[in-house]
Amino acid sequence: MADIYYPHDYLPLPLQSDLSFKPVSPFLRTNLTSGRARQRRLYTSVPTQVPLKWFFKKQGMAQYFEAWYRDRLTDGESWFYMKVKTPLGVELYKCRFTDIYEGPMLLAGKFWQYTATIELWQRPIISPEWTDFPDFVVNNDIIDRAMNREWPES
Structure with missing residues (x-):
C-alpha cells in the first residue's frame, strides 16, 4: 500500500492542544518481595x-478534512505522514x-x-549518536546563530 500524507497544501498544520507528549513506557517494572523492584527495557521504539x-x-476545509479522514485513512485506521511540531522542530512523522x-x-x-489525539510511531528525540556530543545539542542555538551570521545564504 502506498504511503498516505496529510494534505498540507490544502489544510493547516494542527496545534498541540495542551502542549504535552505522552510516550508509552519503554520498560517493564516488576516489584520484588524485598520491597525493591527490577526494571528492564522492553522496547527501543515506543509510540x-x-x-x-x-x-x-x-x-470547505472542514468538509475536506472529514472526507480525507473517512476515505484516505479508512476512518482513522491507517498510518499517515504529517508535519508535527516537537522539541526537534517541525518534522514529518x-x-x-x-x-475518531x-x-x-x-x-x-x-x-x-x-x-x-494522534500517536507518533516513535518518540521525537535526537538520534543516539548525538549523546556523545552534548555541547552541540545543548548549545545548538549558538551554533545556528553563528552559521546564519557568518554564512548567510547568497
Whole structure:
C-alpha cells in the first residue's frame, strides 16, 4: 500500500492542544518481595500520544478534512505522514489517530475546530549518536546563530 500524507497544501498544520507528549513506557517494572523492584527495557521504539487541534477558516476545509479522514485513512485506521511540531522542530512523522476526532465545533461564527489525539510511531528525540556530543545539542542555538551570521545564504 502506498504511503498516505496529510494534505498540507490544502489544510493547516494542527496545534498541540495542551502542549504535552505522552510516550508509552519503554520498560517493564516488576516489584520484588524485598520491597525493591527490577526494571528492564522492553522496547527501543515506543509510540507517543499527542493531543491536537485543527482550526479551519473555510467550511470547505472542514468538509475536506472529514472526507480525507473517512476515505484516505479508512476512518482513522491507517498510518499517515504529517508535519508535527516537537522539541526537534517541525518534522514529518508517521502518525495514526487513536480514535475518531471530536467536532466540528463552530467558533466565532466562522472557524471550524476539530480535536483528536494522534500517536507518533516513535518518540521525537535526537538520534543516539548525538549523546556523545552534548555541547552541540545543548548549545545548538549558538551554533545556528553563528552559521546564519557568518554564512548567510547568497
